[in-house]
Amino acid sequence: MKASSDIFELLKFDAPDEMKLTRRDTDIEIDGSNVAHALDSLGRRALVVPLQAGDREVFDTESQGVSLETFGIRRGETTHRILIVRCLDPRLDSEFGLLVDDVIRNLQKSQIHPGQTCLEILHRWRTLFATLDGSALSIESQIGLIAELHLFEAIARLDRDAVFACWRGPDRSRHDFVSRECAIEVKATTKRDQLVVSVHGALQLEAPESVPLYLYIEQLELAPFGDSVTSLVNRILGLGIEPQHFLRALAKVGFHPQDSSLYAGFTYVTLRRKLCLVDAKFPRIVRAVFTSPEMIDRLPRIEYSVDVGPISGAAEDSSALTVASEMLAKR
Template identity: 30%
Template sequence: MSSLVNEIHARWTSLRSGAVATSDGLPVSTLTIGTGHGLTALALNERGQAQLLLPVAAGTRRPALDTPPALEVGAASLTGAGQRRAYLVVTCVDPLLDRAFADLVEAVLTRVVSGEPAKDALVTAINDLGALFASREADAVDDRIIRGLVAELIVLRRLTARHSGAPALWFGPVPERHDFRGGSHAIEVKSSSRTAGRVTISSADQLEAPVGGTLQLWRVALERTQGGATVSSLVADIEHHSGRSAGLRSGLVALGCHDPDDEDWNRISFNCEAIDAWTVEPGFPRIVASAFTAGVIPAGIQGLSYELDPAVADAFRVDEAEMQAQEARLAASLP
């Protein structure tokens, strides 16, 4: 986390341990960042929920925006330091999302420091990061989903070490046929529990290369272990190179991971035993639409999936140098 996010957390912790209240009875900790109408502050409401107080011009109304379920945004007049001020008050109603709220607060304050009006800064930050506050799923995350995400994040970490904009190449969470794509080049990632394991291909177009381009299949062999790579540690590694990434965070949310530090998503960890790769081209063992008459899947066949044993495709195996070359092809599409 950034130093500002750490400070935000520390302030809320201090407030919860007992702090001086305003005349309105609101536990508050004033920051040094001003909006032109007063200093911003962090607070707790009567239910102990974390809040951001943004001073605004008198008469400012609540901004018109679609507020995520776990956030509340309102306008209020509060007394502090002996005078009444108008504020926009942002509340995180789910304490389990306080970490994501701190990220949102940082985004708002950063924009305010750069000269953006407080109301505009808030709207922009919520539009960028609001998906982090969608309703949480009550059911435990399936181990296979965590394993698959860890495999993709390991590949994304490699790509981000090459180019800080690499999160824009990640399409795994959305309904695109390949997990990573840049221009006409793609990488499809599959996880395996063994270095010689089979992988599941979930559609007839998953091993179809982009038109005029190239496709590699990467198998990431993951062994469960204590103290290994987790969703949280991998996201931290990626954002060490990319900075705070709205693309990465929105991709995680699309998978149901609203907070990469959530305990449920980090209850298992892995050691990456190996990453093997194959070039997918004519002759590679696969089921694709072009293998059928007229290049289409026969009518009535829905949801085609199959297991592939890459051991039968040794002629198509590529080494680390060619894997890096494919990374460079994808990265070349980035600005």
């Protein structure tokens, strides 16, 4: 099943229905109608959820950037009710896609009282939406930090001193980890059907002169009993590392202990890990692809995606984390 964010992108090319909603049905059926991804007439993302005959109407307009509204649709002599979960702020599109994924997973398990299910899930996400215009980490930032902390934890278990020497991510260096053996850039994705990662700039996948560059990727999925940023921070602190050094570094990436409860409910399991050598065969945009090196200065913003799934990896799954951490722990 595709991620909701990908389906919303495809909907831009479809025609709207009689409610001025461009929609694509999921395989979840409630009382003869399907739950559907949709775009409204203003291009805002939405999820259409049929309500059952005995369900009460659901309304919620108090959450930052997201609303729940019940509508009646007349078909012949019968009026059907639907609940529309709508994203009102395009800056929250990425987070809204993950919220919709959460709703769909729960509706796949049970179609009883779908309106109440949507309301409960929105309440769980409400605090995050309310703080995204402040200092809190976005969902995308949390996902990236989880993958980075997985590697940090693995190194710390091998050498608690080496981990601080090689962790460069908080300082906004070109690569997240650098040692005498290698440099490693960490990426995370929640896409289900492809191992696709985003690359920012022409230098991010350009190897240092002295050591090889590797790309460490984690494919994550929102699920109960997985790792959150909060649980990882607590677990790493339990390893006996120097806490002030660790927390100062985390503050540089936007994590503050007072926000721990905010992130605790957003837990992810790792579906797949991969470690790839970024060499001449690896698809990337670097200075060498330009006829003149100074041309890169005229392109201040370069962003692209790479599907690393088909690329031959140096290590896969659990061994990817082991190999990466062992290379970085060498001094």
